[in-house]
Amino acid sequence: MKVALRINGTLREAEVEPRKTLLDTLRENFHLTGAHAGCEHGVCGACTVLVDGAPMRSCLMFAVQADGYEITTIEGLAPAPGELSVLQDAFCETHGLQCGFCTPGMILSSHALLEREGSPSRQEIVEAISGNICRCTGYGQIIEAVEFAAERLRKANAPRGSALPHVGAPGTEPSAQDDAAIEHGILEAATAHDGGPK
Amino acid sequence: MTADPSTFRFVSSNRRVREDRRFVVGNGHYVADVPLEGMLHVAIVGSQYPAARILGIDASAALAMPGVHYVLTGEELAGAVDQLMNGLDTPNVRRFPLAVGQVRYAGEWVAAVVADTRALAEDASEKVRVSYEPLPYLTKAGEALEPSSPPVHPPHGSNVLLDKTFVWGEVEKHFTESPRHLSFRVTWGRNSTVPIETFGVVASWDPWREMLDVWASIQMPKYPDQIARALRIPANNVRVHQDVDVGGSYGVKRGIKHTVLVAHLARRLGRPVRLLEDRLENMRGGDAHGPERIFDVDVAFNDEGIVKSMKMKALDNAGAYAGRAPFQLGKPIGAIVGPYKIESVQYRAQSVTTNKAVQEAVRGFGQSPTNYAIETAIDKVARACGLDRVEIRRRNFIRADEFPYLIPSGTRYDSGEYHTVVDKVLAHIDYPALQAERDRLRASGLLAGIGIAACLEPSGGNSSFEPLLNEKNQTTTWMDSARINVDGLGFVTVTIHTTSAGQGHETLAATVVAEVLQIDPDLIRIVRPDSLACLPSNTPVGSRMAIMLGGACFHAAQKLKAKLTRIGAFRLGVAADVATYENGAVADPASGRKLDWAELVNIAHRGFHLLPPDTEPGLEATHVMQVPTGDKLPEGGRVQMYPCHSFEFHMVLIALDPVLGKPEIRRYVIGHDCGTVINPHIVKGMTLGGIAHGIGAALLEEFVYDDEGQMLTQSFMDYLLPSSHEVPQVEIVHHCTPSPFTVFGQKGSGESGYLGAPAAISGALNDAVADLGIFFDKLPIRIFAISDAVAAARANPTGKTAV
Structure with a gap:
């Protein structure tokens, strides 16, 4: 059967068997190998992609079922080759991964959370990633990454010069404190909202 | 340093x-991402019986399907390759990638179907007809010790792979002299590391260059050598590509049987061949289960709680083939007394074959089960002496000024400041406040307990356990x-x-x-x-x-x-x-x-x-x-095992509703000393991940077999891995005692957390239910086991319940 999928903003067509999963189609037909097969029965979440913005198991969905939906894969998050999204960068900052196999799914689930909730509580983050099993990290540094990304995104949207409640002394540029918050971090996002290096 | x-x-x-x-x-560049032109795909036909003679394999219907290239059987493969290596000197425990003549566990690989796509290969595998004659089987290690038990490998003569007793020091004298003794049995359930990426391998053979190229999701010493030996080709005809990212291993990614299988197929068919396990193949036939061990422990101590001597018998259920499983009884010899000054030890290591899946090396290589047994002993001595569980550990710890410290089994511990780490953790957690919180939870109608575990992570991996358990092995470098x-x-x-x-x-x-x-x-x-x-x-x-x-x-x-x-x-x-x-x-x-x-x-x-x-x-x-220290062969049953010894001290508070039985970890603090840390992010991740893995081993994960020899937990619906809901926020208290044997003073941390978490969680649950007369003596301690035991104890308040 012919399917037309809008993947990472581009309409792509393929001829697939009706029984072919969205996961296999993404990997084999479109060479998007960031989604991984972990259990192929919908538990581990390594195959997670976003379908119209919501995390879905691509191993439990046939490609033909995805026809007409907006699919976002991990390959669609980085703004440009060699660059990282704020969330991806936050995972690097906190080392929210080890082997990397669950990471694309973990980041997409977290991305969906941050799209709808700018200030998620720890419990909301735990809930959002609870469908993604990580065998390496014990989740601690993943949760830190999502918290850190949320904080950065909030600051990125703050008006220039405004003092956020959790940011230090009055009159200090929030951006000037960004680097102080994390040791030794060089964050692309840190320079995004005032246009200059610090 | x-x-x-x-x-x-x-x-x-x-x-x-x-x-x-x-x-x-x-x-990432995982094995599933390796694209080769003309690659063929393998699906596996697995045995439905725990033990059966293979009477015949009819592949004609499968071969008649379009897109199907080949069906490989054990008979053909055994004629073309040498048997896989055993760790011990057990030549009659013969293992090939596919069963030869007889199947020895449910799920064992019987035939391999090769087709243009994996989906086609799976379709065709359903059309392969295997006729079997069922044979007697066994699944329990205790049965395997009986001379009358059905032999998994008849030519081997019995089901015993290893039965070796070590006596280090004056055990009998110390037992005789000690005023108090206690003994108990605990069981470590069969689990594994179960990486989210299954094992996979791609092989391609160029007959003109005479070169076998291999891409694999592998973590295995001497992998190219073992491939070459099995295929009877020169080792420099084997090229393993190391730039493959491995999607988690923690010890088990050692798919030698998979590799020999696809390498043979690639040679036979003249095309690149790929085998990626699906989850079912991985769980029941991937040969990657971990230790399954029964410990019988006796300790001799005095009224002050000083443990003088220990007798430990460890009976391990290796599964259907030997592999390296018996060695997982050997490595813990290097830290057989844990962080304690136990003066003498008798250790009996028994490994037996049964009709279960094969074991592979799992994180800690047998150390975490052993630590669970040692820590249970220390908790029991504390209870017998009416001592606080922290205090008894302090009394038995090796002191900082006693390093390097020679333990009875021949290993010299490098360094440690155990008392200091404990002090730091107690200060961080506020131990009296933690006890008060436990009592408050109890007063509110919940069951609540504190778990404590102190243990070592031997690190720097040599292979001294090999010559110790197998005299024909003379390896002294790693x-x-x-x-x-x-x-x-x-x-x-x-x-x-x-x-x-x-x-x-x-x-x-x-x-x-x-x-x-x-x-x-x-x-x-x-x-x-x-x-x-x-x-x-x-x-x-x-x-x-x-x-x-x-x-x-x-x-x-x-x-x-x-x-x-x-x-x-x-x-x-x-x-x-x-x-x-x-x-x-x-x-x-x-x-x-x-x-x-x-x-x-x-x-x-x-x-x-x-x-x-x-x-x-x-x-x-x-x-x-060369590995620092540990460069000599064993003498008199003693050997220097690993060079470095990291220390960890766990404290955990668990509360649970007595009716529901679901444990909630309210606080988890670990004191961790792995010497000089090279990258703090990496060490933190290892420790947190190890604790999560230990929580799985303690509460959730087990490969369960039924009485028919069938594995019940074949998917992630049944074999439960800890999710973000089950893993609590863990607080790490750092300490650094540099190792004198390493360049920066670093020690290992790859197994940290996992080595003590199961013991700590078991201790917390047993503290929670002790007043009900319950003792949980087997891991994992599942929700239903807890709620059933509590209900039974409440129905019969006078009875003692071991669960």
Whole structure:
């Protein structure tokens, strides 16, 4: 059967068997190998992609079922080759991964959370990633990454010069404190909202 | 220790982990991402019986399907390859990738179907007709000890693979002299590391070049050698590509049977062949289960709670084939007394075959089960003596001034400050407040308990347990290597010689080389050549890479620095021992003249006439590192096992509703001392991940077999892995006691957390239910076991319940 999928903003067509999963189609037909097969029965979440913005198991969905939906894969998050999204960068900052196999799914689930909730509580983050099993990290540094990304995104949207409640002394540029918050971090996002290096 | 910590620039600093960048964008290079032209795909036909004679295999219907290329049986394969290696001297326990003549566990691989796609191969595998004659079988280790039990391998004569008793010190005398004894049995359930990526391998054979190329999701010492031996080809005809990212391993990614199978198929069919396990193949037939062990422990102690002697019998259910399973009884000998001054030990190690899936090396290589038994003993002695469980540990700990400390079984512990770590954890957690919180929870109607575990992580992995358990094995080295090359433009490339499964070896190597050469780590490229271009490596087993790869990088960088210094000194006209090296430049301290990095590189690459006499041009250094200590064969049943011993001290508070039985971890603190930390992010991740893994082993994970010999937990619906809901926020209290045996004072951390978490959680649950007369003596302790035991105890308040 012919399917037309809008993947990472581009309409792509393929001829697939009706029984072919969205996961296999993404990997084999479109060479998007960031989604991984972990259990192929919908538990581990390594195959997670976003379908119209919501995390879905691509191993439990046939490609033909995805026809007409907006699919976002991990390959669609980085703004440009060699660059990282704020969330991806936050995972690097906190080392929210080890082997990397669950990471694309973990980041997409977290991305969906941050799209709808700018200030998620720890419990909301735990809930959002609870469908993604990580065998390496014990989740601690993943949760830190999502918290850190949320904080950065909030600051990125703050008006220039405004003092956020959790940011230090009055009159200090929030951006000037960004680097102080994390040791030794060089964050692309840190320079995004005032246009200059610090 | 060779380096001065006060001068560290990059070591111990919170630098990013360089591997992370490729993974966060989905650009990892896993075995499933290796595209080869014309690749064929394999699906497996698994046995439905735990034991049966194979009467015949009819593949005609499968072969008649379009797109199906081949069906391989065990008979054909056994004629073409040699049997897989056993760790012990058990030549009649013969193992091939596919069953030969007889199946020995449900799920064992019987035939391999090769087709154009994996889906077609799976379709065709359903059409392969195997006729069986069922045979008697057994699943329990206790039965396997009976001479009348049905032999899993009749030519071997019995089901006993190993039964060896060690006596270290005056055990009987100490037992006789000690006023108090107690004994108990605990059982460690069969679980494993179960990586989210299953095992996979791609092989391709070029008959004109006579070269077998292999890409695999592998973490295995001597992997290319074992492939070559099994296929009866020269080892330099095997090229394993090490630049494959491994999606988690923690010990088990050792698919030698998978590899031999696809390598044979690639040769037979003249096409590249790929086998990626699906989850079912992985769980029941991937041969990657972990230890399943019954401990019988006796301890001799006095009224002050000082444990003088211990007798431990460990009976391990190896499953249907030997593999390396019995060795997982050997490694814990290197820390058989844990952090305690137990003066003598009798240890009986028994490994038996049953009709269950095969074991593979699992994180800690048997140490976590052993620690669970030791810590249970210490808790029981505390209870018998009416002592606090922290206090009794303090009384039995080896003191900081007693290191290096020789334990009865022959290992000398390197260093440790156990009392200090405990003090720091108690101060952090506020122990009286934690006890008050437990009592408050109890008063509110919940069950609540505190768990405590103190244990060691032997690290630096040698293989001394091999000659200890198998006299024919004379191995005394377990080296690792690094090579550094500075190119003609002055850029530094380091080669490391194994695959990596998330342990951050590229970051480790860059950090260490940069530290020694005093250059920016981010300027250093790390590569993993294929195995034919590799120096010796024994891969990341035994919590060894910080020590062994870090050590090899350190020594190679020292050699390179020495060469740069000689070149610079010669050009400056001073003696090499007078010249100084700083930030990549060599200076004459007297005159202040110096040569910078570019000038030194230019001389080495272009100016032979400026080099000191007898100096090779170019800038390259190599180091093959021997494991520090542990370089002798065993004597009298004693041997130095691993060189370094990290320490961890767990405290956990668990509460649970007595009706529901679901444990909630309210507080989890770990004191962790792995010596000098090279990268804090990596060590933190290992520790938190290890605790999560330990929570799984303690509460959730088990490969359960029913009375028919069938595995019930074949999917993630039944074999439960901890999710973010089950893993609590863990607080880490750091301490650093450098090892005197390593270059920066580092010790291992790859198994941290996992080695003590099961014991701590078991201790907390048993503290919670002790007043009900319940003792949970088997892991995992599942929700239903808890609620059933509590209900039974409440219905019958006088009875003692062991669950």
